[in-house]
Amino acid sequence: MVDRSAEEPLAGRQIALIDLLDRLLNGGAVLTGDVVLSIADVDLVHINLRAVIRSITPDGPAPW
Amino acid sequence: MNSHLQGEAETAAAPRQPLRLPTEQRESGPLWSSYVYAIGRAGTGLGTAAPRLTGLRDGRLRTVTAGPLTALVSSVPADAFSTEGMKAQLENLTELEEIARTHHTVVEAAHTGTTVLPMRLATVYLDDDRVRSMLRERGAEFDALLSRLEGHAELGVKVYADPRATAAEPPPAPDGPDPAASPVSPGRAYLQQRRAQRRTQRDAYRAAGALADDVRVRVAALARDRVVHRPQQGELASGAGENIANEAYLVPTDRIREFHRALAGMADGIPGVRVEVTGPWAPYSFATPPAESRSA
Numbered sequence: 001m002v003d004r005s006a007e008e009p010l011a012g013r014q015i016a017l018i019d020l021l022d023r024l025l026n027g028g029a030v031l032t033g034d035v036v037l038s039i040a041d042v043d044l045v046h047i048n049l050r051a052v053i054r055s056i057t058p059d060g061p062a063p064w
Numbered sequence: 065m066n067s068h069l070q071g072e073a074e075t076a077a078a079p080r081q082p083l084r085l086p087t088e089q090r091e092s093g094p095l096w097s098s099y100v101y102a103i104g105r106a107g108t109g110l111g112t113a114a115p116r117l118t119g120l121r122d123g124r125l126r127t128v129t130a131g132p133l134t135a136l137v138s139s140v141p142a143d144a145f146s147t148e149g150m151k152a153q154l155e156n157l158t159e160l161e162e163i164a165r166t167h168h169t170v171v172e173a174a175h176t177g178t179t180v181l182p183m184r185l186a187t188v189y190l191d192d193d194r195v196r197s198m199l200r201e202r203g204a205e206f207d208a209l210l211s212r213l214e215g216h217a218e219l220g221v222k223v224y225a226d227p228r229a230t231a232a233e234p235p236p237a238p239d240g241p242d243p244a245a246s247p248v249s250p251g252r253a254y255l256q257q258r259r260a261q262r263r264t265q266r267d268a269y270r271a272a273g274a275l276a277d278d279v280r281v282r283v284a285a286l287a288r289d290r291v292v293h294r295p296q297q298g299e300l301a302s303g304a305g306e307n308i309a310n311e312a313y314l315v316p317t318d319r320i321r322e323f324h325r326a327l328a329g330m331a332d333g334i335p336g337v338r339v340e341v342t343g344p345w346a347p348y349s350f351a352t353p354p355a356e357s358r359s360a
Contacts, residue, residue: 019342023345023349024168
């Protein structure tokens, strides 16, 4: 079902944070002109973030 | 270095664009930085979303235009959004979520009205003039990307293998000899059980892999491009089972319905396998030039 409420983007089911981060961190245009956060630092943040996101509770089924 | 109070400096650099003065006091300058959410073409209504929405830290949204391009921007406290401040914020899950959701709300609202190039999370400039010069420097590239994305949206497809879903079902009839005829020792029974368990697991992963391939085939004609994301793992991956495929497709907006239909019910009757479609999203995963996007 395609259901987009133009007026209230956050209405209805809340988007899973992990789906959002997939897009906001792995996707999105990267601007080399960035002054405050240089590209290298952005990537550094990503690495740290990935650690946060991937750490804790490897709760999934044990690899066979 | 001059400070840019109320954004009135540098009008000479963009003479044809009337300056839109924000109605609030905060502006870019030593204490405020400019956070960029998305870029679009000037005059396409990118700004219509701005007055309705609030940016990060309750900052009002505004547009910053240079030539044919417009950026959707809000002011953020310079200290909290400096390199160090940003790092600290992004490593705190609560703050990260706040930033991500706000960023997304703004991008989504803009995307509903026009074609936009979503920025990566935490795209911060010292001031609006830096944003303007960025728009000028990368104008040709952004223009090409916007043309490519026009009339498209992103859809996410995730495939999960969940062996426990199959394990919960009664195990298939033992194919060994009749238990009444030859009593199985406890150790042997255990090994048999383990073997059966392992088999259902392997089957679930195999079936999920095959289904992921099938997804690609089914939507090949409907999507213009595809990007493979890392499978979701860790604390935030709350879905049952293990995510074995996590992909994004660039789909023409008039074919979204068809895309959903093509994947509807495809995991029905396959135990331990699940498909999840998300979106439509603004084209986040396709906002990088093709050459660059392959680096991930």
